[in-house]
Amino acid sequence: MIAAALVVVSAWPASGDTLEARVAACLACHGEKGQSAVPEVPSLGAQPAFYLLIQLFMFRERMRVVEVMNRMTQGLSDDDLRSLADTIAKLPSPPPAGDPPDPARMERAQALIEQHRCNFCHNRNYSGEQSVPRLAGQREDYLVKALREYKNNTRRAYDASMADVLYLINDEQILDLAYFLARVR
Template sequence: MKSLRNLRVLRALRGELTFALSAVAALVLLSASRAHADTLEARLAPCLACHGAKGQSANPEVPSLGGQPAFYLTIQLLMFREKLRVVEPMNQMMQGLRDDDLRNMAAYLAKLPPPEPAGGTVDSARMEKARALIEQHRCNFCHNRDYSGEQNVPRLAGQREDYLVKALREYKNNTRRGYDASMADVLYPISEEQISDLAYLLARLR
């Protein structure tokens, strides 16, 4: 048991180190891109360094952006710029950008391919528990039946499982801002185990 705990700690530390290095690289790219930001691609270089050049993130708790609705992405970038969502690297990257810059960046990111679902053997019992929760709380009403999202509602299908867990926890404990209180209300009765099951299912949908 002790060796298993040590392995989990090492994996967690490796994930944190990977993210930290990616964030540092993104900030270095940010400085360079602002000096030569003549093209949309140059402005997006620091974003894609963390979120994945092809729309799929390889970094722990960093979301994939490919296939997200352009309007949703625009609003999120605006919230980062105005510090209505506080994630320091994102807040820094959005400073000085105009509304048109944000719209153009969002349109580019939205056209990247949607992320591939998580692989491996599927736990059917967990999938069924999550589907029952989704039907009960009507998650597929706002996020669409295929969880592709629309307008200001994000795509959930194929999103990183660890990021989904993080986001759902933040909505539940009111540390992440939404457009209204609907997400906090929906998640209030949801347990930690149920959050884990929801993320497990959504990460495996195409």
């Protein structure tokens, strides 16, 4: 995966290239139409544009460190970031995981969601809005990775709300949450 990422970064269009070329470079990892097939790489389709803009800004400014993304956003203007975010946000939402859901895991996750009010910020259908990401249909492995990073404070956000929410949630519960969210329609 690292080799593939290095190839994409080395092929990243110069700042004068077209928006279409830049989006194509994004989709090399994040998948055709924003539907990622790469382990631990998120699907970006139907993410709120403002959320995407914030993430791109955080990558560019190295406020969120993921080397490949830091390199990809280096040298891009605010207008470049806005154009990328607006274009990617228009891609279709990812489909939910296709396997039949385990009712016990779904029920445990729903109880956690009610207890911690996940659907207050992320919406009842987990589509996100404004600065809050879409979770519905996201890759399960990516959700596990992101939730663990928020819990152990290795992933920065623009506020501490996720770390606060996840403080009391154990790893088994993280697995159930990710399982549920990957299967939400």
